[in-house]
Amino acid sequence: MYSQYLFTISMSKGVISKDEDYSQWFNDLVIKSDMAEYSPVRGCMIIKPYGYSIWEKIQAVLDGMFKETGHSNAYFPLLIPKSFFSKEASHVDGFAKECAVVTHYRLKNDGEGNIIVDEEAKLEEELIIRPTSETIIWNTYKGWIQSYRDLPILVNQWANVMRWEMRTRLFLRTSEFLWQEGHTAHATAEEAIAETEQMLNVYADFAENWMALPVVKGRKTANERFAGALDTYCIEALMQDGKALQAGTSHFLGQNFAKAFDVKFTTRDNKQDFVWATSWGVSTRLIGALIMAHSDDAGLVLPPKLAPIQVVIVPIYKHDEELDNIANYVAGLTKELKAKGISVKFDKRDTHRPGAKFAEYELKGVPLRVAIGSRDMQNGTVELARRDTKTKETVNQEGLAQQIESLLEEIQNNIYKKAFDFRAENMVEVDTWDEFKRMLDEQPGFISAHWDGTSETEQKIKEETKATIRCIPLNNKQEEGKCILTGKPSTQRVLFARAY
């Protein structure tokens, strides 16, 4: 006999509605939920403990997956000699415009109380703060690889990188960001391609099963490819405002970097060949994706599998004896939940009233809330509230841990389903140019359409509509069609969207 009813959020303190101003809503959530704040340095952010704990969860799971697929972690330097960047032409073109450069190694006092750069401490060769690590890593791999017996090399690093972005957004595009970058070396192209695809699948698995984020796996067109790659695979997700977000990439680099850094090996039949390479990465941008895909006007909605706190317990009491009584019960419940690997927070602060705590944990996206008062203690019940559906019900204390465990699973699935349904509603096939433009304006989302396969057409579409080809989906069905812009023949549909 459970009573169930909707409860409304009377006010979402300081968070603007997402329908009113999506960008502002996103920023409000990040700040108000205590995930991050701005730093004194342009484009850089301070990731606060709550936000960082989500990143730690992401790291832990992915790191396990990388190790499961045979990779090891290593660490390469933050600073890279400038000359390394000139070795791979398309790579330098891709990153040159956004590199921070270290030119001096000392400051001094100018005698008037100011600290200034000591011009005498100028570096012979400037150092680049890594925007990505291909160059330093391939320079290093040259010393590690002589024979096919040394291959493959399967290395990942967790690091920060810096790209001097013109326009920044918390978590989505900051000048400095945290990520992982895998860099592997192989004896054959086939093996490297298999690695590229394997890691794409790891990312897709993580996005769908942990972040509850449905993604489209696909390949980038030549225009959208990573600087220096022969082929870029990606996972693309749809945000609640209908814009696409690239959530992860995996690149087949061919022999480009091996040639640039002269990394040759002796094959089984005693011939010299260049090594085949891949690189793949995801960043703290995933946290941005998590927020934009699931959250609502009351705050974050975190999938239980990545929530730093999965269950929060709020006691409701008037006197200390009541609290003692409740705390006594909570101790037992907490123990049971922890035994199931569920993270629990018992918030017995007496400086905040229950309503304030409810609002706070809604803002922070805690999936399940248990409220217990004296009335419950008498009845042998608790009040259980779900963040995802904003419903609450009164349930028996008996078997509660079990129920919480299955509810968390249900919430995880429900959040995924919600995101999946949203994407299904906002992914349409379109066959005419007018329809294409109309959909972008009236119901933004993924648009599946025919394209003649040329960079010029892709470019023209981007200029006229701001929509880009997010990817050519893997396992795309082949069908005859006409390019929406030029009317030229096409063999398959590709996925367009406006993107972050």
Add this chain to the structure above:
RNA sequence: CGGGAUGUAGCGUAGCCCGGUAUCGCGCCACAUUUGGGAUGUGGAGGCCGCAGGUUCGAAUCCUGCCAUCCCGACCA
């Protein structure tokens, strides 16, 4: 980096046009009463008005530069 807007206490704001050292709400601190959806009362603290120059007897207010945020472009995980 180009165009537009904004910046006043932790947050949201009034004052700016028409110069005379700052308004209100929330939050914060103390005490009391409270505690099943963001408590109430009383008392109190908190500001070199984004930063740096300039004009002026005097600048939150006028002028210049810079920085940051948001929106629109170019760039991008």
